[in-house]
Amino acid sequence: MSSAPSGPLDGFDAAACIDRLAVETARAVRGLGRRGAVVATSGGIDSSAAAGICVRALGPERVRLLRLPERDVGDASSDLALELAQALGADSIEEPITAALEGLGCYEQRDEAIREVFPDYEPSWKHKLVRSAPSASITVFSLVVERPDGTREQRRMPAEAYLSLLAATNMKQRVRKLREYTWADRLSYAVIGTPNLLEYDQGFFVKGGDGLADVKPIAGLYKGQVYAVARELGLPEAITSRQPTTETFSLPQTQEEFYFGYSYERMDELMWGHEHGTDPADLAARVGMSAEEVGVAYAEIDRRRTATAYLHAPAVVFSPES
Amino acid sequence: MSAAADGGDDVRSEMRAFIEDNFLYLDPDAELADDQELLAAGIVDSLGFVEIVEEVEARYAVGVKDVEITEENFGSVDAIARYVERKRAGS
Structure with a gap:
């Protein structure tokens, strides 16, 4: 008889996790020879949690937050990100990217x-x-x-x-990254990437866009763990209670309908089960799906990893000698 | 050989050539078997199937509904040939 399967929040200690990530983030920034961290904040849970960890790691005076809104997203995200900056006590600068995107076509x-x-x-x-x-x-x-x-x-x-x-809308993530590195150059700071584990593992990012960074503090955290960390950090309730979106298209769009095909809660459980070798039949009741559907989800996780390997791949280089 | 079988063979060779040209271009010596599973073998990805669907629609003047874009209908050269034959027969 198999034991009941676990999930990413079972026994998860958000406070201990924050302490560990803060130590590691500070060490990584120092190891790169940078003096602080630039974090682009969208008002979403991931960038907010990453910013909170950076402030814990480096102090608010060594964290520069950027708000980079554009026409399709509107001002609400930037307003939330400003509320975050005030809560964290860090400087936040707004630089709309609409004109740059217009110029690029x-x-x-x-x-x-x-x-x-x-x-x-x-x-x-x-x-x-x-x-x-x-x-x-x-x-x-x-x-x-x-x-x-x-x-x-x-x-x-x-x-x-x-x-x-996709090529056109990916410019949004790439222009944001250009602004982040401009500030990083100016301040000798590191650029913080804000993907969570689901996005990082499954290749839900733009190469040279939101996929590009010097340190990715929450890339090992399941989405539910990111929420737990954000709440433990005491981030504004308007952020911790907000539904995740892709911030890319003019109609509200969830990551579920664009990419994962499941709610993040369910995707967390499926990924955890997949990583822990849980038999689909054992996970089925926990996630409210049939064993067959869980098997389908596991297969999609594998297929997506293969399909997005290129996004993770560094440049291929050659030696002059054979 | 019946006329229907003739037509099926045309579709087979045309779609095999299309897939070889578009998806096996870096591996010119590869032999594509008509029953080869295109998705499982990693030859065609989801976007690639949409390209195959567009080719089928344009070349054979059949309308493909979204729900018909399955491996059962497009998963191999054989499957595509059977699908086109069924559509041409009006089913």
């Missing part, structure tokens, strides 16, 4: 990609990208648009339009 190229699918699309319409339900097989992406009268329509993304849309 981000919105124009994005709109062209959307018109491949909806020829009558107008930039004033809201939109988002969604995936098909998990199946351990083929995943199909669709574009959802909302017309000014509130009606929504969903159509499958052709491959070329899908790639063009």
